[in-house]
Amino acid sequence: MVTATHSTEASEDARRAAIDHLWMNSRGWTEMAESGEPNVLVEGSGVRVKDASGKWWMDVNGGYMSVHAGYGRTEIADAAYEQMKRLPYMANTTTAEPTPKLARKLAEITPGNLTRSYFVSGGSEANESALKMARAFQQRTGYPGRHIVISRRGSYHGALGQTMWLGGLPGQHREDYGPSYPGMVYAPQPLPYRCELGGRTPSECAALCAEAVKSLIQFHGEESVCAVIAEPVASPLGAAVPGGEYWPMLRETCTRYGVVLIADEVVTGFGRTGKMFAVEHWGVTPDVMTVAKGIVSSYLPIGAAIATEQVAQAFAGGPNSKNRQLNHTLTFSGHPVAAAAALKNIEILETENLVDNSEKTGKYFLESLEELKDKHDIIGDVRGLGLFLGVELVKDRETREPLGQEADVGARIGQKMADRAMIFRAYQSSMSIGPPLCITRGEVDEIVRALDESIAEVSIDLGLGV
Numbered sequence: 092m093v094t095a096t097h098s099t100e101a102s103e104d105a106r107r108a109a110i111d112h113l114w115m116n117s118r119g120w121t122e123m124a125e126s127g128e129p130n131v132l133v134e135g136s137g138v139r140v141k142d143a144s145g146k147w148w149m150d151v152n153g154g155y156m157s158v159h160a161g162y163g164r165t166e167i168a169d170a171a172y173e174q175m176k177r178l179p180y181m182a183n184t185t186t187a188e189p190t191p192k193l194a195r196k197l198a199e200i201t202p203g204n205l206t207r208s209y210f211v212s213g214g215s216e217a218n219e220s221a222l223k224m225a226r227a228f229q230q231r232t233g234y235p236g237r238h239i240v241i242s243r244r245g246s247y248h249g250a251l252g253q254t255m256w257l258g259g260l261p262g263q264h265r266e267d268y269g270p271s272y273p274g275m276v277y278a279p280q281p282l283p284y285r286c287e288l289g290g291r292t293p294s295e296c297a298a299l300c301a302e303a304v305k306s307l308i309q310f311h312g313e314e315s316v317c318a319v320i321a322e323p324v325a326s327p328l329g330a331a332v333p334g335g336e337y338w339p340m341l342r343e344t345c346t347r348y349g350v351v352l353i354a355d356e357v358v359t360g361f362g363r364t365g366k367m368f369a370v371e372h373w374g375v376t377p378d379v380m381t382v383a384k385g386i387v388s389s390y391l392p393i394g395a396a397i398a399t400e401q402v403a404q405a406f407a408g409g410p411n412s413k414n415r416q417l418n419h420t421l422t423f424s425g426h427p428v429a430a431a432a433a434l435k436n437i438e439i440l441e442t443e444n445l446v447d448n449s450e451k452t453g454k455y456f457l458e459s460l461e462e463l464k465d466k467h468d469i470i471g472d473v474r475g476l477g478l479f480l481g482v483e484l485v486k487d488r489e490t491r492e493p494l495g496q497e498a499d500v501g502a503r504i505g506q507k508m509a510d511r512a513m514i515f516r517a518y519q520s521s522m523s524i525g526p527p528l529c530i531t532r533g534e535v536d537e538i539v540r541a542l543d544e545s546i547a548e549v550s551i552d553l554g555l556g557v
């Protein structure tokens with residue numbers, strides 16, 4: 092991936108320590124050692140990060156599409172520092188000031204009656220918690236047999252016990268961890284460019300894929316289906332934006348059959364798609380919404396599963412055993428330092444109109460990508476909503492024949508972008524682009540120029556013209 096030279100002794104020491112002792116996200120240390128990786132970063136500002144040799148890079152996807160406010164926001168660091176000095180953590184059975192304030196803030200800015208937050212350390216934990224809420228909710232409201240969870244092929248919801256079995260992509264190597272969690276059932280992804288059900292327009296694809304969820308519920312029997320979980324715009328296949336019918340239909344089906352609808356806004360939340368939460372594009376309120384990443388622009392680990400009043404009421408506690416508390420305890424739930432950082436981050440998103448920038452600059456970015464598509468036959472499709480964009484590379488634009496895994500196109504693009512001081516990791520031939528929401532048009536132009544050159548070079552390398 093990213094190759095760099097590290098001049099200082101300290102950085103070489105850190106790099107060696109990483110090779111000898113660190114287990115990084117989905118990377119093997121042997122190939123990293125061979126290519127002089129990992130790059131050790133020391134500083135960041137806006138959309139850029141500096142490595143230990145003093146070289147600045149554009150971090151195209153801002154961490155894991157998660158550094159919404161950009162790097163170097165000392166206000167967030169100060170908020171965390173002040174809280175850490177005063178009270179770094181809290182005694183068992185108590186809370187600390189920033190945590191309930193953050194819960195109230197989320198109740199204010201999320202749609203509908205999503206009013207109660209359970210805090211966690213990240214997106215996978217948020218979804219694990221949401222599934223526990225959904226299962227327990229069904230048990231308590233008289234449906235103990237509802238155990239099936241429907242997710243969509245081509246989705247991602249996390250890396251833990253249940254969540255790793257939701258969604259899925261070829262080449263994910265889940266066979267290492269089998270057998271699967273029981274009750275996992277899969278629906279088609281409403282990706283209009285490759286509609287599994289043959290829909291010819293986004294609307295047709297949306298309606299067919301939403302109907303497929305309904306058919307699955309009917310097939311398995313509503314008395315056995317617990318929840319449907321979906322990202323408003325899915326990332327693994329490169330910003331799969333569904334037609335406008337999809338989410339309202341999903342909502343209607345779940346309401347009709349008493350199935351808990353979980354919207355995974357871990358990527359899309361906090362302005363990524365040009366609205367504070369992506370479900371707002373379609374006027375839908377899920378029963379549980381999960382968030383992480385952008386809630387704190389990744390400055391500290393925090394996420395949440397946010398339930399509607401109706402779902403939360405089943406866990407209110409008190410003399411009625413049907414409403415007993417949710418037995419679910421994580422040591423770092425509601426961490427006050429992370430909560431203080433998140434409150435400051437949300438304040439920045441609001442006062443600096445970064446959601447609005449996501450909408451406007453996202454449109455500009457999408458138009459620029461459409462111009463690239465006119466230039467390069469290898470680009471099959473470009474798509475996106477706000478600053479959540481996707482580019483899909485193909486072998487043949489007419490037939491939409493995909494580039495096989497053997498073309499290794501994701502790694503090739505990553506290397507070409509690295510040659511241009513851009514850190515960008517693509518998943519095979521579907522590229523998701525999600526820069527910090529503070530990005531300017533000038534910075535978008537830089538990324539588009541680098542993509543233009545990288546795609547041209549990869550096309551030639553693969554013998555597919557320009």
Ligand SMILES: Cc1ncc(COP(=O)(O)O)c(C=O)c1O
Nearest residue numbers: 213214215247248249322357358
């Ligand atoms: C949609 C979605 N849900 C959940 C997760 C898991 O979040 P985390 O990596 O914070 O556990 C991710 C991670 O990228 C994600 O994209």
